[in-house]
Amino acid sequence: MPTRTEGNAPPDGRVVWADVAKGACIVLVVLWHVVVKDYLRIDWRVGLPVPGAWGLLGEQLLPLRMPLFFAISGVFAANAVARPWRVSGRPRIARNLYLYAVWLLIHTALLAPAPGFPTDRATHPGELLAQLTVTPSNLWYLYALALYFAIAKALRRVHPAVLLTAAGALSAVAATGLLDSPGNRGQVYQNLVFFLAGVHLRPYLTRWADGASTRRLAGTGAAYAVGLAVMAFAGAQRWPGVYLLVSVLAVAFGLTAAARLARHRVAGPALARLGRRTLGVYVIHMPVLALLDRLLAASVAGLAGPARALLVTVYPVLLTALVLALSLAAHRGLTALGAHWLFDLPRRRAHSNPEGETMSRIDVPALPDRTHVEEAARALSGRVVRTPVLHSPAIDRLAGTRVLLKAENLQDGGSYKMRGAMLAVGRLAAAGHTGVVAQSTGNHAVAVALAARRHGVAATVVLPVDAAPVKVDRARAAGARVVRAGTTVEERLAVARRIAEVEGHPLVDAYDHPDVVAGQGSASLELIEEAARRDTPLDALVVPVGGGGGIAGACLAAAGTPIQVYGVEPVGCDSLARSLAAGRPTPVAPAPSLADGLRPGCVGDLPFAVARTAVRGVVRVDDDAIVEAFRLLLLDLKVLVEPSGAAALAGALRLGEMARPSGGGTEARPSDGGRQLTVGVVLTGGNVEADLVARLAGDRMTVGVAA
Template sequence: MPDRDALKPTRHRETWPDVAKGVCIVLVVLWHVVTKHYQRVDWDTSLPFSAAWGSLGEQLLPLRMPLFFTISGLFAIGAVNRPWPTLVRTRIGKFATLYAIWLLIHTAVMWFTPSFDTARARGPLQLVEQLTITPTNLWYLYALALYFLVARVTAKVPTVWLLTAAFLLSAVAAAHLLPVPSNRGQVYQNAFFFLAGLRLGPTVTAYVVKVDRRRLVTSAAAYASALTAMAALGAQQWFGVWPAVSILATWFGVTGAVLLSRHLPRPAALLSRLGVRTLPIYVIHLPLLAVLDRLLRGPLSVLEPRTPVLAAIEPVLLTALLIGACLGLHRGLRACGLRRLFEPFPDRRLVASHRG
């Protein structure tokens, strides 16, 4: 999903950002599987699997999207400096169009799955609201279109002032000091991380060179300690706490992705392949999950014999199934000539080269 052109000035493309994106998209799908399907199945088991999966997902909330947007910002450096018409066509217009297209697709699918727990438009006015000011679960695309616009408009604002303002906006939204219906609050909260990735790219690059196991342990300990303190004090909505914890989570995420790409080549290669294919997974998985939830929830609730093993691993199995199905559907849709569902504005350089 992030702009890949930002790394093209260098001949060697680092793999750790794609590894990080791969981890993030897996966590996105897993979170939706757990909260929108798994926890609504009556597993009829004395073991607290549902609570455990929910708790795990909650601990990863400060990591998943802040890390995703930080990487998006790192990849956006080249695009933001392009001429306005190019930026509008290849980034702002692209992501806004993708959001509109897939919002309509999601709305149509969700009409046939009324019991699926997700935001949906139930009338024309709600659809207009979701298209304009209150984004749905596709809010990442909405946010990217907005963030690229903000990044270009504020290009001459000093970094310290821009990031301070973005951090304050994140803190205000996380503390619910302004209206944050649906996923609007997520848009406010994560602007800081996109802009930080954009403006602090050289700092991140310098840090990556120095990453070692000691830094991994330090960042993991800092993240875990912050999570523990936030939970113990009930401080999730205290001013500044959530973005501060998310900064520590992002530090840990970057460090872990770098070491994973260096020392575990096979898992890193798999995650990297997912990391460069996040868009189809992101836009397709929720409608598929809605359909699967309608098909599976009833049978799973009355399954005999009851098996704790299935209750323990169903989120992993369903997450893997969804990701594989999304990638398969992506290939099929492209083969059927529906490339514009994922690339609404083809790269003019590629079109020109084909015509030549």
């Protein structure tokens, strides 16, 4: 029987130090609430200044907790800021505001019977309306996330230096107390700069964390301590800019400490796991703490002698651990009961792929940064096959250039779709999901089924009624539940969405998903690296296009290089070509084609956002060209690929033909100053029916192959 992957293994595609930072922050948030809302209200009657020491410690961590939390949140949101509003607005703005409103109402109801518990609560409709709009409650983090993201996206074209200066000035003024800041409004003012810093300075923050050392930890810790001392002894907390400066030092220390803790064999995995589950703790812990305060405070205050002396020292730690454990248990229980609406919007679009945790969402790997494809390649190392790169002199002669072929038909599951599926499903499994849903014409479904089996989660895949039997059989053999529905993407998506909503499992889209795009891009990255290792660097990269996940990943892999990326589409199934011409994703009614994997009807939103500026051109090929490429690969290289994969070689041959003087085109040139150019081709899959192989290979060869 398959089992879940070990909980302490770094989940695919995630930045462990960032999860550790989040885990540490949520611990500090709960600890602070334990100290000020429960511990310091108990009459300990001890001669030692222990309660005061705990209160002082909590105050010294104020410049660290939320600034670090928001800096990490900005890092996670950086890629989403560049996406269209219709893609990022719902999961980043609507979802957080929805969760804020739902849990504000829940807190108001649950805390009403505990009027003595010191926390913000509305006592009449006017106060509730104010908390919902302009005076955020103790759940203000969710409120601020939505507001900050909207600001970052609306002002994304403003120079970061100008934006950060303005936000820093707002933070500095708010810290002086000059602004009217009822409730937690002052916190909203002060922390915007840290979210924007995470968005705009993510590469620098990442490099800072990657270079964390013991010396840097000591240096940043000392600087933070000096800043705290200056504020304490000089009374400088409300001096303009001082609190902001100390918070910056605290964030530098926090990033360094998180990166160091991430390397610890025990603390690192534990905090990272907690960091991926912060939403449940954040929204649930206050009612849990209020309940424990009512149940335990009187009993604890009644203790005497050594028991009281011991408990006064360790009580905040014990109660914090108990609150965390009960909050996590409540989150798991509510999710198991199907109350997903408490942690996510009731209806979810397929491409948003929510994880059930707003504060655990991370767009790594994500668009449009090449580093995310590199991170995906590292995460997938040893988990998928590093497929060979093939070369044929006969194909070189036909193409008029050197052609290197990435044989992803030899990948686990028979296609490069395994890369994106392993990344996406692994991440969801690590986040606590017990199942996933997917739809595709076949290869993505097979890949998701295999990835789900490896990660110990259930998989339901929706395939068209006319799906290739070999793909249906492979998905079932991997343990997936197979549902057959319709013949179009829209029909399959409708069924997949219903299943996902009823069962509470996330939908892993075949191409409109950042993890899938980055995973697919790792194949192109390996091809680029192998070509460079052979001292034949690529000049062009040719990838077949269905929904666009593969070519988007190729564009990311080639970003920052002179490599030109070309897409290949079957004639009559050219959504990408038409979308590039129209400037927006444009659906087509797919014509019949042997390349069944290249007939989605419309390129995805996320792939198009990358391809629209990064793709050099799109080549259209007919079935005859695909068949010739199929036979050439089979007879010359003894490589069996499906027609969708062979389309890539057909496109490369067409580019070579167009570059010849009589070819009628100038999209590619077989030479450059006497140097032979090198074209990389991704053979995306090899799941093909035996009878189709016999039919395509049985006719007389029409292309010249060297004996």
